Amino acid sequence: MENDRAAPRRPVRAYARPVRRPLVWAIDVDPDEDRAWIDGEVVRATDVVWDLPVRGTVYGLLLNTVSQWTAFQPKMTRPPYEAPPSHPVLYVKPPNTLLPTGGTVALDPDVDVVAVGVTVGAVFARPVFRATPQMIDAGLLGYVIVGDLFVPHDDFFRPPFRTRARDGFTVLGPWVVDRTAYFPDVLRYRIWIDGREAATGEERWVRPPADVLASVSAFMTLAAGDVLLLGTPYTVPLARPGQSVALEVEGLGRSEFTVGRRGEER
Template sequence: MKYLPSGTVYGVLLNFRGEMQALAPQMDQPPYKAAPRAPVLYVKTANTWSTHGARIIVPAGVPEVEVGATIAMVISADVTADKAQSAIKSIASFVLMNDLSVPHKSFFRPPIKFKCLDGFLGIGAQPLPADRAGDPAQFALEVRINGELRQSVKFADLVRNASQLLADVGEFMTLHPGDVLMLGCDVGRPLAKAGDRIDLNAPGFDTLSNTLVAEEVNA
């Protein structure tokens, strides 16, 4: 049986050093005029979830979508401010995710209409238990589109590693068992279009594959 989350799925922005550097000029502009001090989160609502092997519909009028390859933490116990220092013990497992979105320029308050379209989150078929996953800082992920390598992601380049990210999120909100927290997506996210097959591979994880299909429009 293919895995689907039992709680809320949270995405994280600006958690790769390359992404921070690329968007640094925007951070100095209004309305914030500074880099964020806490993790920047958004929700991938349940309507976005697609299992491994599912076909994901690209809406009419959207020529390409952005592939957001990442690995996420599945939570097994409440993560709160008073438990922040031991938050890493609250990870049950890790799972591959393809956080698709319609390309957009601003990182401020990610718009729902770009990130929460139906089916726009590919989810790995089976999470990898935390006790078998090893150090998350050693995770490496490859993105292939139609068999061609298009991106390599190294999680040693995180701004906040898995433990620090959990602790910092726990300082301002509670994560509950079954919730899922992504580690973030790096710069250089490839674009894909209807007809493309997207494969995410990481050592120890089962491959996550999804195919994009064009929305059928009635004449």
């Protein structure tokens, strides 16, 4: 699969909302070189203040990376799960969780560490309902790097409110790379904490993204701007208040945030 696709020519088309240039939407970026061309001017992407590129509803997928599925598989046939999931396991990342790159995730008093999940978000360009896997691509705007943060947990029976719905737990952006310039067959990522490499890896999906998105669209409409997170690796680093985190997904770009403590700033 990798071989029949040439690497996209740089720069590639992306969609973003730089805070100081509110009229900008389509830009050119070189996602792996931290560069963007905004109104003809070349900038270092990490020097720009970015707003969230999209503001739809964000849905996450559990157990869709091979490592997460494999690690959890022995428990799937035991109570309370009883059987492996027969459909994609979804969760909602509500609006309070959304944070643009460069922001601060202020941990609540009852949270000591945050797990730095890294993933790809598929961003919808138009309403999609009951699409076939072949039709999905035409419904997408593109793909975005996402820090899908969570409080570590290994109990997946009840919905993940205290573990996934905290303020700032969805670090999204800087930009959405056009669907023609990124192919989500493998998640290649690196994570740094305080400038030191904390994780690097390649992750494959349990079900191909087009199949999963089609399966979700079988029972609900995904609207323009909605984002579906494709899954996080089983082993991810933990970050504590005071630390700075950087994520990179090959072909999508770099996202950064700092971890703070609730009460130090609002």
